[in-house]
Amino acid sequence: MSDQMTHAEPSGHHEPQRRCISCRGNGAKYGLLRFALVGGMLCFDLRKKLPGRGYYVCAQRSCLENAFQKGFKRAAKSSPKEIAENADAFIREILIPGLRKRYTECLLAGFQSHMLLLGADSVEQAAQADTLAAYVIATDASESTSTKYRTNASRKNLPCLGLYDRSFYGRLFGKSDKVVLGWLSCHLFEEFSSLEASIRRLESV
Numbered sequence: 690m691s692d693q694m695t696h697a698e699p700s701g702h703h704e705p706q707r708r709c710i711s712c713r714g715n716g717a718k719y720g721l722l723r724f725a726l727v728g729g730m731l732c733f734d735l736r737k738k739l740p741g742r743g744y745y746v747c748a749q750r751s752c753l754e755n756a757f758q759k760g761f762k763r764a765a766k767s768s769p770k771e772i773a774e775n776a777d778a779f780i781r782e783i784l785i786p787g788l789r790k791r792y793t794e795c796l797l798a799g800f801q802s803h804m805l806l807l808g809a810d811s812v813e814q815a816a817q818a819d820t821l822a823a824y825v826i827a828t829d830a831s832e833s834t835s836t837k838y839r840t841n842a843s844r845k846n847l848p849c850l851g852l853y854d855r856s857f858y859g860r861l862f863g864k865s866d867k868v869v870l871g872w873l874s875c876h877l878f879e880e881f882s883s884l885e886a887s888i889r890r891l892e893s894v
């Protein structure tokens with residue numbers, strides 16, 4: 690078995706690229722944070738839909754610090770004072786709650802569009818059929834349950850994600866507790882997985 694034989698890479702096809710104003714690195718649009726200049730005022734644009742000129746920054750502390758210190762003033766000729774006192778306050782008070790909210794929206798939209806599967810039976814079925822893109826495992830899954838799904842995932846070379854416990858997922862979908870969810874390959878999943886990476890990175894200090 691070779692790694693090259695795994696199914697087609699779902700990411701990367703024609704995803705619009707944007708450049709970070711701090712490190713000048715290019716990245717997929719959904720992986721970067723957007724700030725918009727609306728009526729001369731700099732705003733954080735969680736859903737990347739605000740009108741006005743947009744400025745992109747990597748979802749990492751160093752790029753945000755640089756943007757708050759000088760990047761915004763240079764690029765947008767606007768002070769980030771309206772958004773937050775400094776990068777640290779912005780990350781803690783606005784960014785992380787915002788990213789977690791958007792993460793939950795992706796779960797709901799995934800469920801509504803049938804790209805997110807709920808419960809062990811449908812997830813395992815998709816895994817068997819090679820249509821699964823990732824497992825989402827409740828943070829309070831038992832050791833043995835978690836090990837079982839992680840083993841299945843690594844056999845299929847799939848990621849294991851998840852930031853919430855089983856009752857959170859149950860409540861979110863108006864169902865009983867869910868220990869495991871599964872994503873099929875789609876843009877929502879790409880955004881979800883990039884949001885989880887950003888949240889984990891920004892919360893670990």
Ligand SMILES: [Zn+2]
Binds near residue numbers: 710711
């Ligand atoms: Zn950057």
